[in-house]
Amino acid sequence: MNPIVAPVKNVVRAQISFNRLYERPMGVPAIALWHGDSGRGKSTAATHIYNQLEGVYISVRSADTVTSLTRRMVEECGGEPLNAKSRNIEYIIRHLSLNNTPLFIDEADYLMNKNEMLDTVRDIYDATEVPMVLIGMNKIARRIESNRQFFNRISEWVEFKAADLEDVKTVANCMMDDQITIEEELLERLRKSTNGEMRRIVIGINKIISLANANELLTITSRDWGDAPFHGY
Ligand SMILES: Nc1ncnc2c1ncn2[C@@H]1O[C@H](COP(=O)(O)OP(=O)(O)O)[C@@H](O)[C@H]1O
Numbered sequence: 001m002n003p004i005v006a007p008v009k010n011v012v013r014a015q016i017s018f019n020r021l022y023e024r025p026m027g028v029p030a031i032a033l034w035h036g037d038s039g040r041g042k043s044t045a046a047t048h049i050y051n052q053l054e055g056v057y058i059s060v061r062s063a064d065t066v067t068s069l070t071r072r073m074v075e076e077c078g079g080e081p082l083n084a085k086s087r088n089i090e091y092i093i094r095h096l097s098l099n100n101t102p103l104f105i106d107e108a109d110y111l112m113n114k115n116e117m118l119d120t121v122r123d124i125y126d127a128t129e130v131p132m133v134l135i136g137m138n139k140i141a142r143r144i145e146s147n148r149q150f151f152n153r154i155s156e157w158v159e160f161k162a163a164d165l166e167d168v169k170t171v172a173n174c175m176m177d178d179q180i181t182i183e184e185e186l187l188e189r190l191r192k193s194t195n196g197e198m199r200r201i202v203i204g205i206n207k208i209i210s211l212a213n214a215n216e217l218l219t220i221t222s223r224d225w226g227d228a229p230f231h232g233y
């Protein structure tokens with residue numbers, strides 16, 4: 001919806017954690033886990049970072065098996081999937097190792113459904129040691145603890161938190177041209193009513209901007225907004 005990625009705190013922390021994977025001392029594993037509620041901007045942050053680096057990004061699906069997952073990974077690596085999963089895994093390992101390509105695995109909660117999938121990801125990591133980011137919802141952090149072998153390979157943990165007022169301001173500034181100002185009180189109302197969820201904050205700011213444009217307002221106050229909902233009708 002919005003091509004601009006606002007440098008909110010979660011994005012900055014994710015970027016720092018990602019950079020650390022490259023700066024790690026010998027022997028420190030290079031897997032990061034980004035976790036947090038839906039709509040907090042995890043996938044957006046991942047997309048933003050992998051686009052800069054030409055990394056490989058894959059989103060796990062609920063129905064995935066090792067076969068379907070590795071086939072899609074091969075495709076994401078620019079290859080033609082083969083029938084034998086061992087050959088596909090080999091291809092992925094070779095491709096990632098060649099350029100030290102980072103791998104982003106979104107919706108990683110679904111990996112937890114089948115041990116074999118998590119083990120395959122671990123095999124790929126162990127064979128390549130390329131920087132890897134697993135992205136999941138809040139429960140993933142606890143669930144992954146039960147798989148010690150995987151857990152021990154995670155060196156960076158980032159929790160995507162609810163946006164605070166400063167974050168809402170950052171998003172607003174990215175979305176508006178310089179001429180329009182949104183009163184702080186209105187942004188705080190937006191933060192509260194969205195529980196700091198990025199998805200709804202972006203929708204709300206869009207609606208506020210539309211109101212400003214429709215009424216040719218340069219400053220939009222909480223009073224201008226009135227009681228209208230930020231989201232929905
Ligand atoms: N940093 C950001 N800058 C601008 N918009 C963002 C940002 N983060 C999230 N969004 C908006 O919020 C929506 C939901 O974010 P998403 O990354 O899909 O969340 P998650 O993966 O945590 O569920 C995105 O489609 C985008 O519109």
Ligand SMILES: [Mg+2]
Pocket residue numbers: 042043044106
């Ligand atoms: Mg997501």
